[in-house]
Amino acid sequence: MMLDIAQVRDRLSYQGVSLGIFALLASAALGLANESTRDAIAAAEARDLAASLAQVLPAGSADNDLLKDTTEIVGAGGTATTVYRARKGGIATGAVFRVSERGYAGDIIVLMGVDTRGRLLGARVVKHAETPGLGDKIEAAKTKWILDFAGKSLGDPPAGKWGVKKDGGAFDQFAGATITPRAVVKAVKGGLEFFAAHRDEILGEKG
């Protein structure tokens, strides 16, 4: 048997067919793996989302299922943003949505919670590809930097101060990383402006 394979191995037809079979097996394995992990991955991601939503909303500020109470708002750039509405006893208490801004390496995605008056309840960086050890200080798991955003609004600090200290603003930058915190500050400011422009739509209230 071993000898047979050694003999036919050099034939072009065997090489082509065996390559095809291996590719088929690999595709089958990938399809099977995708099929059997899809639900578990979706569930895990929903849990992650629920956990990050809870981080940018103070405890007790919502009693509804935010993952089900969503709306799509088309912003100034023409892109749709999914907004998760927070309600307590049916009354809107705030909203959570994602904003993104180009950082040092790819987009930085920030999840932010805003109350009905446009005050920031909390912000968290949920996805980024910044330099490990430098730019990743924007993660709440690494430093407390991002926590300082809670309580800020468009007028506090004043519009001119919405930047990092190097640019004359009110927010710290990191040693060796200015582009990253600058992008986060810009993203959060953009998010607050988005909320101000679409407040009634976002909260689901008729103007």
Next chain:
Amino acid sequence: MSYRDIFKDGLWNQNVVFAQLLAMCPTMAVTTTGTNGLGMGLATTVVLVASNMIVAAIRNLVSPQVRIPVFVVLIATLVTVVDMALNAWLHDLYKVLGLFIALIVVNCAILGRAEAFASNSPVLASAVDGLAMGLGFTGALTVIGLVRELLGSGTLFAQASLLLGPNFAFLETTVIPNYGGVLLMILPPGGFLVLGLLLALKRRLDARVSQTTPPAAAPVLEGS
């Protein structure tokens, strides 16, 4: 080749980073801290053992002329399946290791071992080779990571508890408090500098060993 030799090769003589100078892309990318190096090394070891075993098992079925595409498809499939499985069933670990797993695909050491060892060796020996090479890689990445971390941020094993669990929080050491940090060490040039210096150190050790071995061996023989 004995298992002892396989381990010696993997850990030192043929070390993926310090001897073969393979896998430079993941090496430079993740060795900004000791913890990152360790995580990348461990994830790579798992994939390397699995890919070596499968390659060895099918080595007689694959024509030499088409072996490279077969191995590439196999490794890419393996990495993707591991990625999905971790994401689905070990999601917390995935959040820490996810970055590394995608990077394993670009690690030419995996294909290198499939080609140089597993494609002409039995399954068990190939598994041992994968383990030895993987551990050697882990060790190299951890050492480079620790040196860069120490010089760059003044800490050792920062955030180890995120990777290994809260029981390993004791590994996290701040060596130099309020250290401004040498930015260069964290950036890619620092990786090349540290790698170069460690490489020179290894050569030096090797040279010293080969110089001192014959005289050191002689008295032992006489005494015994």
